[in-house]
Amino acid sequence: MLAEFLSPLFNGLFSAMVVFLFATGLTLIFGILRILNFAHGGFFMLGAYLAFTLVRLIGGDMSIASYLLVSIAAGIAVGFCGLVVERLIFRRLQHVDEAYSLIATYALLLISEGAVKAIWGVSFHSATTPSALGSAVVVGDLVMPVFAIFIIALGVLCYAVLEWILQHTAVGKLMKSLASDPWMAGMLGINVPRFYAWIVVIGFFLAGLAGGLLLPNQTLSPNLASVFVVQAFGVLIVGGMGNIRGAFLASILLCVIDSYGSIVFSQVPGIFFYVAMAVMLLARPQGLIAGARL
Amino acid sequence: MTSSTNGSTINGSTWRRDALIAAVALAVLVSLPFVANKGIVFVAGTLALHVVFGLSWNLMFGQTGLVSFGHASFFAIGGYAFAWTAKMFPQLHPLLLFAGAGVLGALVALVVGMIALRRSVGVYFAILSLALSQIVYLLLSYTPSLGQEDGLTGIRRPLLSLGLTTIDLARGDNYYYFMIAMCTLLAIGLWWVVHGSMGRVFKSIQQDPERAAFLGINVQGYRLRSFAIASGTTAIAGALYGPWLQLLTPEIAHWTFSARPILYTLLGGVQSFWGPVVGALCFAVLEYGTRTLHGLSEIVVGCILLLIVLAFPGGLLGGLSRLGKRMAGKPAVAAKPELAR
Numbered sequence: 001m002l003a004e005f006l007s008p009l010f011n012g013l014f015s016a017m018v019v020f021l022f023a024t025g026l027t028l029i030f031g032i033l034r035i036l037n038f039a040h041g042g043f044f045m046l047g048a049y050l051a052f053t054l055v056r057l058i059g060g061d062m063s064i065a066s067y068l069l070v071s072i073a074a075g076i077a078v079g080f081c082g083l084v085v086e087r088l089i090f091r092r093l094q095h096v097d098e099a100y101s102l103i104a105t106y107a108l109l110l111i112s113e114g115a116v117k118a119i120w121g122v123s124f125h126s127a128t129t130p131s132a133l134g135s136a137v138v139v140g141d142l143v144m145p146v147f148a149i150f151i152i153a154l155g156v157l158c159y160a161v162l163e164w165i166l167q168h169t170a171v172g173k174l175m176k177s178l179a180s181d182p183w184m185a186g187m188l189g190i191n192v193p194r195f196y197a198w199i200v201v202i203g204f205f206l207a208g209l210a211g212g213l214l215l216p217n218q219t220l221s222p223n224l225a226s227v228f229v230v231q232a233f234g235v236l237i238v239g240g241m242g243n244i245r246g247a248f249l250a251s252i253l254l255c256v257i258d259s260y261g262s263i264v265f266s267q268v269p270g271i272f273f274y275v276a277m278a279v280m281l282l283a284r285p286q287g288l289i290a291g292a293r294l
Numbered sequence: 295m296t297s298s299t300n301g302s303t304i305n306g307s308t309w310r311r312d313a314l315i316a317a318v319a320l321a322v323l324v325s326l327p328f329v330a331n332k333g334i335v336f337v338a339g340t341l342a343l344h345v346v347f348g349l350s351w352n353l354m355f356g357q358t359g360l361v362s363f364g365h366a367s368f369f370a371i372g373g374y375a376f377a378w379t380a381k382m383f384p385q386l387h388p389l390l391l392f393a394g395a396g397v398l399g400a401l402v403a404l405v406v407g408m409i410a411l412r413r414s415v416g417v418y419f420a421i422l423s424l425a426l427s428q429i430v431y432l433l434l435s436y437t438p439s440l441g442q443e444d445g446l447t448g449i450r451r452p453l454l455s456l457g458l459t460t461i462d463l464a465r466g467d468n469y470y471y472f473m474i475a476m477c478t479l480l481a482i483g484l485w486w487v488v489h490g491s492m493g494r495v496f497k498s499i500q501q502d503p504e505r506a507a508f509l510g511i512n513v514q515g516y517r518l519r520s521f522a523i524a525s526g527t528t529a530i531a532g533a534l535y536g537p538w539l540q541l542l543t544p545e546i547a548h549w550t551f552s553a554r555p556i557l558y559t560l561l562g563g564v565q566s567f568w569g570p571v572v573g574a575l576c577f578a579v580l581e582y583g584t585r586t587l588h589g590l591s592e593i594v595v596g597c598i599l600l601l602i603v604l605a606f607p608g609g610l611l612g613g614l615s616r617l618g619k620r621m622a623g624k625p626a627v628a629a630k631p632e633l634a635r
Contacts, residue, residue, distance in 0.1 A: 093604075100560060106553055117592065226548075230428055234425060268436040270432055274425040278429070
């Protein structure tokens with residue numbers, strides 16, 4: 001009885017944190033640069049493939065530490081890609097209308113998909129969960145995989161760290177000022193282009209990191225790039241135009257609704273996410289947390 | 295070059311120029327089966343549908359400033375509606391079914407638009423349309439009578455009875471010519487909407503919705519009209535797609551397909567009527583040229599797209615017209631459509 005009620009909640013929280021981990025970098029870049037990055041999924045996928053290759057190289061069973069290190073390494077590699085992308089593309093599109101950066105990010109999505117196909121081929125791969133995270137916790141008749149608990153914890157931790165940086169550090173205040181008025185920030189002597197470069201690098205790092213962290217949960221194929229992007233866009237907008245707290249709340253709200261909805265209407269799993277998203281957009285078009293940038 | 299960007303009245307020179315461009319394009323398309331192989335004819339037929347797809351999207355974006363990220367769902371609604379009804383009611387006239395698919399697309403857009411446009415514009419409407427298109431995609435992927443993820447197969451090219459004579463569209467290149475004729479009619483319809491009196495109202499909304507409202511224009515109502523017309527047109531293009539491919543899968547409702555008309559329009563240029571046509575043509579050429587380079591084709595297409603965006607941030611036609619103006623010594627005016635406001 002308890003499990004019937006709690007198990008969808010648990011599953012919903014798990015998928016919420018998956019979407020949130022995916023969406024953090026996207027939210028950061030959209031919140032500050034106003035670029036809706038279609039390529040985010042592509043670089044997330046790149047991170048997952050890189051982590052997959054590293055896991056293969058190490059071989060054997062992964063410990064939690066090596067799993068985290070591999071993910072961070074994938075994040076750094078993708079972050080470096082971000083630096084190149086910022087230098088070559090985003091910086092040049094700064095003074096062009098936002099709509100055109102859409103083509104650029106879509107082109108990047110194609111390039112990352114092509115790169116993955118050329119390097120790793122089109123066949124499916126999958127990685128095993130580190131054995132330390134492979135078991136499950138059973139409470140009554142509620143079964144909770146340790147990996148899912150781990151991801152939920154990581155999602156919450158990721159949110160807490162970002163929230164702390166944004167609200168309580170000088171860097172965070174700088175980011176907020178830049179998000180609300182880049183021109184004025186520049187006037188006050190902040191090196192805006194360099195700051196933008198850092199944001200893009202961090203955003204891409206987060207994409208790669210998420211790719212590595214969620215690797216045991218995914219089947220690797222070149223389609224992975226477009227799996228989470230739409231959900232992440234939804235979370236981004238329902239949360240309120242690129243604000244981390246809103247994205248966190250929105251991912252929980254939408255995924256938990258979807259999780260319960262899928263039990264009631266099991267013919268079309270996943271549909272309630274979008275139904276809830278549409279209703280939220282109509283009921284509260286300004287987003288869950290209005291007005292706040294980041 | 296300037297006539298279609300500033301004034302929207304149908305003046306002689308715009309009409310003559312566009313008719314000339316259309317005639318040349320039609321001549322090429324009609325003669326293609328005689329000179330080119332089947333592969334190229336297939337690409338050209340598909341291109342004609344994509345052109346209508348792109349033109350109708352730009353009716354919303356270029357004319358009333360409405361960004362839809364879910365335009366493919368109407369393509370899919372039309373496609374599935376035609377394929378399903380043609381299978382269930384084979385005695386009905388195919389032209390009736392094509393028209394029915396268009397009406398269905400327009401009606402769905404009306405209902406959705408009446409709710410959605412009341413509350414949201416800009417990026418909110420974009421993401422809302424994305425959510426709705428995902429719902430369509432999931433419904434198509436999980437409905438048993440529509441073939442779920444395998445889609446509908448064996449869609450027949452119908453017999454077209456025209457009173458005096460009956461044309462078997464399954465024979466030879468008949469369906470190709472039928473499609474070209476239909477796409478031409480749809481494109482003329484869109485051209486007429488853009489350049490007629492409704493188009494002028496649309497244009498005023500795109501330029502400044504607030505001022506248009508102040509002048510007594512029902513902004514929401516006209517946006518709704520452009521949404522419904524664009525969706526109905528796309529639904530007919532979708533309906534034509536089923537018998538052309540003889541197969542429909544939910545992939546035509548996927549968001550990556552919704553991105554297509556956006557790319558065509560932005561790549562070709564928003565301000566010109568011909569922008570999406572140029573964009574779609576570029577895409578078709580790129581994809582056909584790189585089709586044998588497995589995996590590398592995405593990289594090549596992506597890189598060329600990037601180069602075009604970086605070189606001509608206002609779209610190809612916008613870039614060319616600016617280049618032309620600079621040569622003539624006039625100051626350049628950049629095209630500036632708005633996505634978020």
